[in-house]
Amino acid sequence: MKKLVYITATAALLASGAAAQQSDGTNAATGAVVGATLGGALTPPPAEVVTYVQQQPAPPSVVVQQPVAVGKPIPETVVLTPVPENPTYAYAVVNERRVIVEPKSRTVVQVVN
Numbered sequence: 001m002k003k004l005v006y007i008t009a010t011a012a013l014l015a016s017g018a019a020a021q022q023s024d025g026t027n028a029a030t031g032a033v034v035g036a037t038l039g040g041a042l043t044p045p046p047a048e049v050v051t052y053v054q055q056q057p058a059p060p061s062v063v064v065q066q067p068v069a070v071g072k073p074i075p076e077t078v079v080l081t082p083v084p085e086n087p088t089y090a091y092a093v094v095n096e097r098r099v100i101v102e103p104k105s106r107t108v109v110q111v112v113n
Contacts, residue, residue: 053091061093074106
């Protein structure tokens with residue numbers, strides 16, 4: 001079903017001439033369709049959020065079996081600490097790496113270290 005949505009949306013965008021070309025040669029319209037199809041585009045957190053997470057005392061590290069990577073969800077067993085000034089983000093230390101997470105989906109948006 002997702003493939004059908006992706007193919008249909010891509011064809012519609014290309015047919016309408018709405019496919020913008022980015023400076024690196026990638027197709028912005030296709031990227032937007034893929035992001036929407038996969039549940040939304042991941043955007044890096046603002047610099048203030050990264051600085052905040054870097055400066056906080058590290059919560060205890062949680063060990064998980066799957067690799068920690070941008071775009072991947074964090075297991076429900078990991079306790080997330082909200083960023084007070086920007087509740088759009090939370091953080092945790094997983095496998096000894098600080099990660100910034102979108103708390104609603106528990107998706108990693110940046111690995112800090």
